[in-house]
Amino acid sequence: MGDSIETKIGLEVHVQINTKSKLFCGCTTEEGEPNNNTCETCMGMPGAKPVTNKKAIDSVIKICKALNCEISTPSFFSRKTYFYPDLAKNYQITQYETPLGKEGFLQVENTKIRIKRVHIEEDPAALEHAGGGTLIDYNRSGIPLAEIVTEPDIRSPEQARNFLKKLINILSYLNVIVPDTTIKADANISNSKNNFIRAEIKNVTGFKEIEKALLYETKRQQEEEVTKQETRRWDGTKTIVMRSKETEDDYGYIYDSDIPKMTFTQEYINKISSSIPKLSDERIRELTKIGVSQEDAKVITQDLFVSDAFEKIAQKSNPATAAKWFRKELLKRLNADEKQIKEVNIEALTEIIKMIHEKTITEHTGRELMTKIYDKNFSPIESIKKTGATMIKDTTTLKKMCEDAIEKNPKAAVDYKKGEEKALNAIVGAVMKETKGTAKPDEVKRIIEEMLTTL
Amino acid sequence: MTTIIEQVKMFESGESCDEYAESFIEEAKKINKKFYYFTEFCNKSSKRGGALSGIPVTVKDCICVKGVQSRASSAILNTYTPVFNASSVQKTIDEGATITGKTVQDEFGFGGFSVNVGIGFEIPRNPHDEDRVCGGSSGGSAGITAITKHAHFSIGESTGGSIVTPAAFCGVVGICPTYGIVSRYGLMDYANSLDKIGPFTKTVLEGAVALKVLAGHDTKDSTSTNKKIPDYTKITEKSIKGWKIGYIDPEGVEEPIRENLHESIQEIKESGAKTEKITLPISDEYAIPAYYTIALCEASTNLAKYCGLRYGAQEEPKGFFDEYFSNIRSKNFGKEAKRRILLGTFARQAGFRDAFYIKALQARTHIINEYKKIFSEVDAIITPTMPILPPLIKKASELTPLQSYLSDKLTVGPNIAGLPHMSLPTGKHKSLPIGLMITADHYEEEKMMTLGVELEEKNG
């Protein structure tokens, strides 16, 4: 039944820009004791005035350009007035008529998701409900946020997830957001069955929650009749109708004349554009050309720094082997060790990958060498020389070891001959132990099989 | 009576700055008992030396002085004590002055007579007739400047005429510079795109000395100008010979004021300048509605922050936050403040925003262009500052809001256009002073004050 129903989803995504100081004052954006990172401006004291953080503006222009937007010039700030305890001035300085960026798009697989607008605004303070009361922490007040708004071009929750993944990937490549930042989004959802009457889901926090909320709401709208536009919130398991809130038009936007309008020359915009690194789409294309599998390329390009490291290593070794090693070994290890790629001794990593590709060492040995990969003075080649862990290429020696192993495991040999294939593993394992992992398990297995069948 | 310039010299030759400040405060307290110019007294100075060394300075209540209760004469800011100095105050202190008190005003600047003081504040009295108004909104600043026997100046503020109006009614010099010349940092905003800080003094030259200190770029106010500030004190060496002065002879002006205007026109001619009658039809028709629309839209957002949560009037929090906010705001804002918040909020709502707010912004552009065109032909414009003599407090309090807004007719034009303008006393009717307003092109403060000095000399 749901198959013929067309769903439309639009997203409004909020991300924190990674500047050192706040958007309109010199206070730090670092975490601190509640209300310590504040001043008269971010506390909304009478007489205080905003002074724009240029770095934050440049970062958002960078986002706009990466999302193929046109830059508004002039662009100015507006006041969005509403009364709420987390809002220091009871108005938020945001953008209305002239967002920094407009009319862009983001290509997600085969679909072009249009970007309606990208603007910059200040974050309100954080509210904490405690001990029957509410506490306000103004440390967050004035932190720069970028709001990225799509047209309702997204067709499913899965596509929304892919869009967000791609978006976060680009933002991290641009180095404009706080790493592992919590993404917040509002979503509007509608479908053809209900004449595209929209429901808005407000303020869903976290990547997974956004997808869950969208899945729930899409399904609900397919099953239920939607007759009027409404605002809903996500409680973790379902969406609930909220008391009808003001629409955007009811905030009584006026220009914030404390802040002069911003104008950008083409030269200025070009300069910012030129600081955008090669993004993942292009990198994936390039990697697959040099023999890296699509799957590996996608995983490697998820992170700019991993991707940069890979490009360096791939130049000196076999790209396909390197890619496999990155995906199967390196990234898992970084994750397990809670380390970052910049902590890795890249030269050592290159040596390991080279030796594996040239079959000088086994993957098993490679894995062992990886335990020292954060040591800046570590040389895998030297280490192998010392331990003699180079792969046994001498078949005579290997055959001798296999013979010995069969002799020591007569029961396993008999079982195998009876047809229990698994019995072979005990003999192979014994050989591997004897060789300290310097033999290739496949090779050992082949030799033993041969020996047992000819016995 | 000694001027600021003379008094600074006397301090250099040994007179005690501290004793002088004490003496001023003592006098001011005495005056206050009868005229109600002050909301707060203080004695703040740092190092001496500098252009204002030892000079007692008073500050309009809406301009923040660190550690001194600053309330814009509103009950909603009761107990609020700023943690920082306004840049204009800091500059004054840096030049050696003593900050001696905060002066009363219409609540948040909302008025032209200083009768709209906040709940719990006294209406200041005209220095020449206690039953009459001081003018507003910087009424206290103008009043103390008129009465004190000390060398002194007051830092005032104008959004739509709040410097020149009380200057005219009190018979002192009030200078409102080009928008952006004096930093607004630390000024409690009425309307951010219109607010300007300027000095009240007894003479034009003293005004020039004060303005020179106040003016200049400030990184804390993004709208403050980057232009180099000329040495305004050179105005006495300049002449208006060969200039062309435009004058506006508006209808509905009280006769003694009209006569006074024509005396000034005559004096200008005697000084070797040409005069020419001009009209500003666009400004005449649209300045008042455009001004009130923009000012009230901005004011309604600026006053949103006053809700009893972070500073100022507070109560035990009860109920939902919106009930609490409404309760505090209902109790502590005066009637005119409420009216302006409501009007401003209405005018920027969906459905009206384009018809009012956006239209008013367009009207402002047309008004500026009209002035620009006139200033391509004349060096300065003169008009009466106020069409009326200072009214009785009782009468002013009974005016309808519209009648009251219309009395800003002559002062609103230069204010909405951000043009420098000043009022100086050019005569009297019985005991009541008459003020003349001079308006010049943007950043032409020197021209404006040069003409001021010339007319001041003619009036002895």
Ligand SMILES: [Zn+2]
């Ligand atoms: Zn701050």
